Amino acid sequence: MAPKCSLSASRPASQPRFIQHKKEAFWFYRFLSIVYDHVINPGHWTEDMRDEALEPADLYDRNMKVVDVGGGTGFTTLGIIKHVDPKNVIILDQSPHQLAKARQKEALKECTIIEGDAEDLPFPTDYCDRYISAGR
Structure with a gap:
C-alpha cells in the first residue's frame, strides 16, 4: 500500500511555501500534460x-x-529505471493529469505512483536511498 500524503493545510500558516500557487499549477499541468511528452x-x-x-x-x-x-x-x-528496478521506484507529483500519462507507460507499470506534494513528502527521513527532482 502506498503512503498517503498529508494535506497541505497541515503546514502552519506562518511557514511559507516555496510554491505559492499550487492551484494555478494544477490547471497549468492539466493542459500541458496533453502535449508534455511530445512537444515539451x-x-x-x-x-x-x-x-x-x-x-x-x-x-x-x-x-x-x-x-x-x-x-x-x-x-x-524512465531514465532512473535504466539503473534501478521499477518496483523500487516511486513517482510523486501533484498533478493527477501528469501522473495519468506516467501510468500509461508500460515500462513504469511496476513503479509506485503517488499523487502528492513535493513540499510535504509522505515518507520518514531517509526512507529512500535517493530522492531525485529534475524540475527545470
Whole structure:
C-alpha cells in the first residue's frame, strides 16, 4: 500500500511555501500534460540531457529505493529505471493529469505512483536511498 500524503493545510500558516500557487499549477499541468511528452520534452529535456542529469545521483544498484519527486509524466523515471528496478521506484507529483500519462507507460507499470506534494513528502527521513527532482 502506498503512503498517503498529508494535506497541505497541515503546514502552519506562518511557514511559507516555496510554491505559492499550487492551484494555478494544477490547471497549468492539466493542459500541458496533453502535449508534455511530445512537444515539451523533445525541445527542452531530451533523453541525453536526462541521462546526463541523472549521473550525479550515482544509481549504482538495481535494489536502491528511489523517489522521483515531481515525476510528472515519468520521463525522468524512465531514465532512473535504466539503473534501478521499477518496483523500487516511486513517482510523486501533484498533478493527477501528469501522473495519468506516467501510468500509461508500460515500462513504469511496476513503479509506485503517488499523487502528492513535493513540499510535504509522505515518507520518514531517509526512507529512500535517493530522492531525485529534475524540475527545470
